[in-house]
Amino acid sequence: MKLAVSNIAWKEQHDEAVYALMRHYGFTGLEIAPTRFFPEVPYSHLIPMQKLAARLREHGFTLPSMQSLLAGHPELRLFEGTEKREALFAYLKQAVLFAEAGGIRNLVFGSPKNRISHDEKDWETAIDFFTKLAHFASAHGCVIGMEPNPGIYGGNFVTSVKEAIHLCQAIAHPGFKLNLDTGCVITNGELLSLVADKVHMISHVHLSEPMLAPLTPRKRLLTDLKRILEDGGYEHFVSIEMSCPAKGYPIQNMENSLSLVAGIWNQTP
Known part of the structure; x- marks a missing residue:
């Protein structure tokens, strides 16, 4: 397993x-929000993305994942008619090509307000949509990581790890897997045992708190998660995910979280 942090x-x-702290604590992955580097029409910047990835490799970092795929696009909706769904699909295809340019394997599909369900038939719509997207992503060396988002984030479709597993099982394609998120597990009161025999379905892991607060020392949770992932042969990235504080200097929060995770992940069994 490798350690990452989301920017x-x-x-x-x-x-x-932050890069200096990452190197100090042994974090080799930088998860990115595309608009963080390219605020306007991010997925049109394929060559700049290639150059950015090369520059970050010089810092000693790879780019394992990207999130906030639909930032600035509330109009792209999965369940509000064919036209909006086709526009969403086209935009996500651009995101896959952008990820490919940067050598990014995992694309986190969160965006809870872009996937609000209105009908029980939406489940079949989602299976069809994500199966097609999985085929496209896989052809470009990428995986769509389905992130369950609890209702506190304003959505109502795939709000639990259990539901995300169910969707992954229904699609059953290597280009569509589970993006496991500890903030979701904590919010819903779910058990990590849900994934104990399904680690092969996990494409990426977020270490987070509800509402993306700074990490707290939930050492039992993190230790159990590490053991489950190790026992299941997980070889991808485990990434710290927090929001940026509106005020203040975030470096102390970052160092606290990096130190916490590194201390647990570097322990020998």
Whole structure:
């Protein structure tokens, strides 16, 4: 397993300080929000993305995952008619090509408000939509990571790990897997035993708190998660996910979280 951190947790002016902390604590992955580097029409910047990835590799970082895929596009809806769904599909295809340009394997499909369900038939619509997207992603060396988002984030479709597993099983394609999120597990009161025999279905892991608060020392949860992932042969990234504080200096939060996770993941069994 490898350790990563998502760059939604700090602003650009703190990049170098955080990169130094990442190197210090042995984090080799940088998960990105595309608009963090390319605020306008991010997926049109394929060559700049290639150059950015090369520059970050010089820092010692790979780009394992990207999130906030639909930032700035509330109009792209999965369940509000064919036209909006086709526009969403076309945009996500661009996201896959952008990820491919940066050598990014996992694309986190969160965006709870873009997937509000209105009808029980939406389940079949989702299976059809994500099966097609999985085929496209897989052809470009990528995986769509389905992230369950609890209702506190404003959505109502796939709000639990259990539902996300069910959807992954229904689609049964290597280009569509589970993006496991500890914030979801904590919010819903779910048990990590849900994934104990399904680690092969996990494409990426977010270590987070409800509402993306700074990590707290839930050492039992993190230790159990590490053991389950190790026992299941998980070989991908485990990524810290926090929001950037509206005020203040986020570096202390970052160092606390990096130190916590590194301390647990570097322990020998």
